[in-house]
Amino acid sequence: MKFLITGGAGYIGTNLANYLLKENHQVVIADNLELGNKELVPKKAKLYVADLRDKRELEKIFIENKIDAVFHLASYSLVDESMKTPGKYFDNNIISTLNLLDLMVKFNVKYHIFSSSVSVYGNPEKLPIDENQLLLPSNVYGQTKKIAEEILSWYDKIYGIRFVSLRYFNAAGDDYGIGEKRKNETHLIPLLFKAALGSSEYFTIFGNDYPTKDGTAVRDYVHVTDLSKAHLLSFNYLEDGNKSEVFNLGSGVGKSVKEIVKIVEQITGNKIAIKIEERRKGDPAILIADYSKARKVLKWNPQKNIKEIITDVYGWYKE
Ligand SMILES: NC(=O)c1ccc[n+]([C@@H]2O[C@H](COP(=O)([O-])OP(=O)(O)OC[C@H]3O[C@@H](n4cnc5c(N)ncnc54)[C@H](O)[C@@H]3O)[C@@H](O)[C@H]2O)c1
Numbered sequence: 001m002k003f004l005i006t007g008g009a010g011y012i013g014t015n016l017a018n019y020l021l022k023e024n025h026q027v028v029i030a031d032n033l034e035l036g037n038k039e040l041v042p043k044k045a046k047l048y049v050a051d052l053r054d055k056r057e058l059e060k061i062f063i064e065n066k067i068d069a070v071f072h073l074a075s076y077s078l079v080d081e082s083m084k085t086p087g088k089y090f091d092n093n094i095i096s097t098l099n100l101l102d103l104m105v106k107f108n109v110k111y112h113i114f115s116s117s118v119s120v121y122g123n124p125e126k127l128p129i130d131e132n133q134l135l136l137p138s139n140v141y142g143q144t145k146k147i148a149e150e151i152l153s154w155y156d157k158i159y160g161i162r163f164v165s166l167r168y169f170n171a172a173g174d175d176y177g178i179g180e181k182r183k184n185e186t187h188l189i190p191l192l193f194k195a196a197l198g199s200s201e202y203f204t205i206f207g208n209d210y211p212t213k214d215g216t217a218v219r220d221y222v223h224v225t226d227l228s229k230a231h232l233l234s235f236n237y238l239e240d241g242n243k244s245e246v247f248n249l250g251s252g253v254g255k256s257v258k259e260i261v262k263i264v265e266q267i268t269g270n271k272i273a274i275k276i277e278e279r280r281k282g283d284p285a286i287l288i289a290d291y292s293k294a295r296k297v298l299k300w301n302p303q304k305n306i307k308e309i310i311t312d313v314y315g316w317y318k319e
Contacts, residue, residue: 001235002026004067004109006052006100007074008045009036011171011178012115012224016071017045018176019228028065030058031074040178052096055103062107069111069235072100075144078186079119082141083281093144094151101155111238112152112163113231116246118220118287120146120167127254128220128290131167131246139282149246162244164234169220169250169289171227173309174316188219188260189310193317196268203272205257207279210286216257218286220250223304223312233298250289251302263307267314 003020007013008029013036017027021044029041032051041047046065050057052074061067075093076082082089097114104112119142120135137143145167152163172189185191195203208215230249237245255263261272294300304312 001068002028002065003069003071003235004028004030004061004065005071005073006030006096007036007072007115009033009038009041009047010073012227013073014040014042014178015174015176015224016073016228016231017042018178019225020232021045023232028061028067030061035184052099053092055099058099058103062103062109067107067109069113069238070100070104070109071113071115071231072097073115075115077117077141079139079141079282080186080280082139082144086140089140089144094147097148097151101151101161104161105155105159110161111235112161113234114148114152114163114165116145116149116165116167117142118167118169118248118250118289120149121287123284124287127286128252128288129248130290131248131293138284141282153244156244162238164238164244165246166227166230166234167246167248168227169222169248169287171224172221173223173225173304173312175225175312177316177319188257189264189313192261192264192272193268193313195272196264196270197317201273202275203261204275204277206277206283208276210279212256212285214256214258217283218254218256218288220252220254220288221306221309222249222251222289222302223309226300226302226304230294230298230300233300237298245297247294247298247300248289248291249294249300249302250291251305252289252291253306254286254288255306260306260310263310267307267310
């Protein structure tokens with residue numbers, strides 16, 4: 001199959017590209033490289049440096065390649081930033097999705113696998129979170145994912161584009177020696193490694209007064225290769241003629257920020273200096289996935305626990 005990955009030069013996108021190539025598929029990537037890394041794109045993938053907000057740039061890709069399915073990962077995805085510059089988030093995350101869908105209609109591409117997020121739920125009513133919970137995003141980023149999912153439903157009803165929306169929890173880990181490498185890093189595990197290995201002085205915990213056992217926010221970490229597997233399973237699910245669906249992708253286990261700090265300290269053998277700051281706007285207290293639907297329908301089972309994930313990441317830093 002020939003797959004288009006948008007945002008394929010980003011963290012999850014480069015991992016997905018490697019995984020799909022290993023599974024003997026062809027990979028075309030659309031990325032404007034604003035946040036991605038050209039040097040991490042696998043050589044066998046065909047990279048188009050294109051901005052999804054520019055329909056003409058995007059159309060060239062569809063003209064030059066017969067795409068079987070789209071994996072739509074490109075977006076802005078920082079909760080905190082989305083609360084400071086909402087327009088930037090609505091513009092990129094919605095316009096990009098619309099342009100892509102219109103071109104899928106024009107070029108008769110029938111399958112769309114969308115990178116959604118746990119952020120669509122906001123502060124969940126009950127834990128773990130299943131897909132039937134109300135979608136009440138507590139930040140603009142989550143709102144853009146919710147709107148994109150609604151747009152996908154309309155394109156399904158009107159044009160028959162079938163989709164799977166994958167609501168990832170916290171992606172982490174590394175399998176291809178790529179590491180988690182962003183131009184402006186805000187993700188927990190890479191920042192902890194910076195502090196543990198001396199390239200930053202301290203690690204900042206945003207909020208130690210959450211209603212959790214140690215006061216810090218609890219998240220559910222899922223290995224990036226487990227996510228990649230779910231993408232291919234989702235494509236197979238759609239190709240088998242099944243209806244559009246949404247799935248949570250998490251490990252079902254919650255870890256607090258302080259617990260992750262401890263694990264990184266244990267694995268690296270280094271003590272991490274901590275600074276406490278105010279909670280960030282829009283950050284829920286606890287997010288843990290109920291992924292039983294993905295297990296049942298997609299036959300997806302995440303393989304790696306948080307210690308294995310962090311051990312993998314340490315391997316990359318050591319190299
Ligand atoms: N990392 C996580 O834990 C996580 C959790 C939930 C959902 N997600 C979603 O998964 C997707 C990938 O996340 P990631 O962590 O790899 O992010 P990332 O920032 O590493 O990658 C995103 C990529 O998209 C590109 N991009 C952004 N806007 C673009 C545009 N208009 N045109 C072309 N390229 C554009 C960037 O240059 C970047 O390479 C995102 O949609 C994100 O919202 C990520």
